[in-house]
Amino acid sequence: MSGRHRWPRHLVVLAVKLALALPTAAKAQSQDQTQTPGHAQPQDQARTPGTRPPTERTVRLNAQVRQELPFSNTQDFEDARRGFIGTEPDLTITDKDGNVVWSLKPYQFIQGREAPPTVNPSLWRQAQLNMQNGLFKVTDGIYQVRGYDLSVMTIIEGKTGTLVVDPLITAETGRAAYALYEKHRGQRPVRAVIYTHSHVDHYGGVKGVVSEADVKAGKVRILAPENFLEYAVSENVYAGNAMNRRSVYMYGPLLDRGPEGQVDAGLGKTTSARGTVTLIPPTDTIRETGDKRTLDGVELVFLMAPNTEAPTEMMFYLPKKKALCAAEDATHTLHNLYTLRGAEVRSAMNWWKYLNEAIDTYGAKAEVVFSSHHWPVWGRERLVPYLEKQRDAYKFLNDQALHLMNQGYTMNEVAEALKLPDGLSHEWFLRGYYGSVNHDAKAVYQKYLGWYDSNPAHLHPLPPEQAARRYVEFMGGAQLVMDKARNAYAQGDYRWVAEVMNHVIFADPDNTQARHLQADALEQLGYQTENATWRNEYLTGAFELRHGVPRTPHVQSNSPDTLRALPTDMYLDYLGIRLNARKALGQELGFHLRFTDTRENYALTLQNSVLVYSTRKQLPRPDATLTLTRTILDDINLKKLTFDEAVSSGKIKVQGDVLKFKALMEMLDDFDPSFDIITPGKPLPGQEPMGVGGAGGQKP
Numbered sequence: 001m002s003g004r005h006r007w008p009r010h011l012v013v014l015a016v017k018l019a020l021a022l023p024t025a026a027k028a029q030s031q032d033q034t035q036t037p038g039h040a041q042p043q044d045q046a047r048t049p050g051t052r053p054p055t056e057r058t059v060r061l062n063a064q065v066r067q068e069l070p071f072s073n074t075q076d077f078e079d080a081r082r083g084f085i086g087t088e089p090d091l092t093i094t095d096k097d098g099n100v101v102w103s104l105k106p107y108q109f110i111q112g113r114e115a116p117p118t119v120n121p122s123l124w125r126q127a128q129l130n131m132q133n134g135l136f137k138v139t140d141g142i143y144q145v146r147g148y149d150l151s152v153m154t155i156i157e158g159k160t161g162t163l164v165v166d167p168l169i170t171a172e173t174g175r176a177a178y179a180l181y182e183k184h185r186g187q188r189p190v191r192a193v194i195y196t197h198s199h200v201d202h203y204g205g206v207k208g209v210v211s212e213a214d215v216k217a218g219k220v221r222i223l224a225p226e227n228f229l230e231y232a233v234s235e236n237v238y239a240g241n242a243m244n245r246r247s248v249y250m251y252g253p254l255l256d257r258g259p260e261g262q263v264d265a266g267l268g269k270t271t272s273a274r275g276t277v278t279l280i281p282p283t284d285t286i287r288e289t290g291d292k293r294t295l296d297g298v299e300l301v302f303l304m305a306p307n308t309e310a311p312t313e314m315m316f317y318l319p320k321k322k323a324l325c326a327a328e329d330a331t332h333t334l335h336n337l338y339t340l341r342g343a344e345v346r347s348a349m350n351w352w353k354y355l356n357e358a359i360d361t362y363g364a365k366a367e368v369v370f371s372s373h374h375w376p377v378w379g380r381e382r383l384v385p386y387l388e389k390q391r392d393a394y395k396f397l398n399d400q401a402l403h404l405m406n407q408g409y410t411m412n413e414v415a416e417a418l419k420l421p422d423g424l425s426h427e428w429f430l431r432g433y434y435g436s437v438n439h440d441a442k443a444v445y446q447k448y449l450g451w452y453d454s455n456p457a458h459l460h461p462l463p464p465e466q467a468a469r470r471y472v473e474f475m476g477g478a479q480l481v482m483d484k485a486r487n488a489y490a491q492g493d494y495r496w497v498a499e500v501m502n503h504v505i506f507a508d509p510d511n512t513q514a515r516h517l518q519a520d521a522l523e524q525l526g527y528q529t530e531n532a533t534w535r536n537e538y539l540t541g542a543f544e545l546r547h548g549v550p551r552t553p554h555v556q557s558n559s560p561d562t563l564r565a566l567p568t569d570m571y572l573d574y575l576g577i578r579l580n581a582r583k584a585l586g587q588e589l590g591f592h593l594r595f596t597d598t599r600e601n602y603a604l605t606l607q608n609s610v611l612v613y614s615t616r617k618q619l620p621r622p623d624a625t626l627t628l629t630r631t632i633l634d635d636i637n638l639k640k641l642t643f644d645e646a647v648s649s650g651k652i653k654v655q656g657d658v659l660k661f662k663a664l665m666e667m668l669d670d671f672d673p674s675f676d677i678i679t680p681g682k683p684l685p686g687q688e689p690m691g692v693g694g695a696g697g698q699k700p
Helices: 009-014 057-066 075-081 105-110 120-129 170-184 214-215 228-234 240-251 346-360 380-405 411-417 437-449 464-474 478-490 493-508 514-529 532-547 560-565 566-578 630-639 643-648 658-665
Strands: 085-087 092-093 100-103 134-139 144-145 153-157 162-165 188-194 221-225 284-286 292-295 299-304 312-316 322-327 368-370 589-595 600-607 610-614 624-628 653-656
Touching: 057 514, 075 120, 075 221, 085 170, 092 170, 100 170, 120 532, 134 170, 134 368, 144 170, 144 368, 153 170, 162 221, 170 292, 221 228, 221 292, 221 566, 228 560, 240 532, 299 346, 312 346, 346 380, 346 437, 368 380, 380 411, 380 437, 411 437, 464 493, 464 624, 478 493, 478 514, 493 514, 566 600, 566 610, 566 630, 589 658, 624 630, 630 643, 643 658, 653 658
Parallel strands: 162 188, 188 221, 221 284, 322 368, 589 624
Antiparallel strands: 085 134, 092 100, 134 144, 144 153, 153 162, 292 299, 299 312, 312 322, 589 600, 600 610, 624 653
C-alpha cells in the first residue's frame, strides 16, 4: 500500500488539528498463535479494524508490572476525588456550530475495569485517575476544574470576583469550565487571569472567561511572566508545521479511543485543539522572584522559573491560603525535558534549582500544593517529600546523564543505562507517563553535547533511503530480512523488528508485508509501554503503515489571536523560512514595506537565495514600495482575502513594479501539513548541487 493514500477530509482535519477521534468498543484478547506476523488477518469484529491482539510476551510483561509497582497505594485516587463538588454527566463540550470540542464519553471504556492486556497497567491507572472530572475544592477560596481539557483551571475567590489561573486550551472548554464553577458557587466576575507559562494549554481559553474589551477597559488584569508573549507566539511558528505534524503522533488523534488505541496523554486525557484557541496579551508582567501583587484582595508572591518546563514560567504562593501553585514544574508524572512533538530541550539544572527554591522558601509554610495539571497534594508532611523527590529526579537525570557522558557513553547508551533509584522510581508521580527517563536522558545529552557523538562514522551518514537500499542488499534482500524479522518477532524482539523493517520500508515503501510486520512490532511496543505519548507514537506509526498517511491541503495552524500577536519581524523571518532557495537562485529583488498602523518601515531584499530585512536601511532603487496595515497582512495570512484583492481594493498601495513582488510570493512554499514520517517522503531537494556539496566536498 502506498504511503500516498488519500483519506476523507473529515478524518484529515482530525489529524491536522489534533481532534478527538471516535470511540471504539474494542476488546483485548490473547494472541492467536496461528497468525503470521506481517500478514493482514481477517478482522475480529470486537477489535479496532487493523489491530492485532497482544502476544503472549506482551501479556506476560504487562502482568509483571502489577508485581513490580505499589498498586495497593491508592492515595492518588483519594486525592483526585477529594473536594469533589459536581460535574456534568456525559461531559461533552461543543462549539457554536455543534462540533464536539471535548468529550469524555469516548473514554468510558476505562471506568470500573482492570487493565486489559493491550495496556500497561501503570498507564491504565493513570488513565483512570485522569477520568476524574468536575469542580473540586482545593482549600477555602481555591477551586479547580479538572477533566475539562488537558490542563486544569484554578479559580481563586477574591472580595468581589475571582482570579482565573490557566484558562485551558480553547475558549469553548474555558467557558464550560467557568460555567461549572458558577453553577455551584454563584456568578462572580473574573477580575484577573494569570498565565503561569507560555504553552497554549495555559492561555488559549482566555476568551472563554473574559472579553478583550473588558481587559482593554481595565476591568480585568492579565498577568504573565516576563517574555511570555514572545515565547507564546514564537515557539510554534518557525518549525510550526513540523511540530503540528509530529503532534499527530504524540497525541494520537487518528487512533480510536479504546483498549487497542488512545487511552490517555499522561498529563490529561487529550487536547481540545479542535476548538477556538485565543490569546489576550498580558497587561501586567512579573519579572522577579519576590514580586507581589494584590488582586481583588488576594495577595500573591511570585517565584520565577524560566527555562524549566517552558521558556518562561512562574510559580506563586498565596500567604493567607498557605497554598503553593507549582505551575507545571511539579505534576503527577515525570515530565518532559524534551517533548516528542519537537521543541528546544529544557534545562534539568534549572528545573531542580527552582523546585529547590520553592521548597526552601515555602516548604515550611505551605499546607497544599496545586499545579496546572492533575490533583493537589495536601499536608506539609506529604507535599514537601513530593516536591523534594521531583527535585531529586531532575537533578539525578542531569547529573547522572552527564556522569555517563563524561565517561564516553553516547546518547543512546546513556538513555539505555540510566534508571532512577528505587526511592524515586517507585513513586507514582515520577512514573514516565508523559516524559520518560529514556528520552529525558537523551535531552540532557542533546543540551550539552548536541547531535554528534564524535564517531566519524556518524559524521556524514547516508540519508535514510540511500542507506536502506544498501542495508537490504547487504543483508541478502528484503525477503531474507523479513524471514529473519519474523523469527525475531516470534521471540518478542519487537524493538529490533521495528528497526530492521524500517530499512526494508525505506528501500521499498510499497512492500506491504514489510509495512504490516513493522506495524505489528510497533503495536506490541505500544501495548507494553507505560508512557502515554510513546503509546500514541507507536500506535500512530502502525496506523499509518497499514492505512497510509492522511493528505490535506495547507491548513493554517496558528489561531487569529496568535497571528495578530506575532511581531512583524517574526512574520518576515517566517517568509525567509518559506523561501524556496532553488526558485530564488540568481534572483535579486528589493522592496520597501510601510505599515501605517504600527509605524513600522522595512527594507526587504532578496539575493543569494536569502531574504533579509532591515528597519534601518533605505534602498536607493526599490523594485516596489508597498503601503499597508498589519491588519491587512494578518487578513491575508488568515486567508480572509488575497494579495490581489487587497491591491485591487486599495488596501495595499503599490508604488513600482507589483509583478516583481508577486514573483517573490511565488518563490514561497506552503508546507505540506501531512508529510511522511514512518515511510519515505518526497525525494530530497537539491540532489543536483547548487554549488559545492557537504563540508567534505563531493556528495556520496
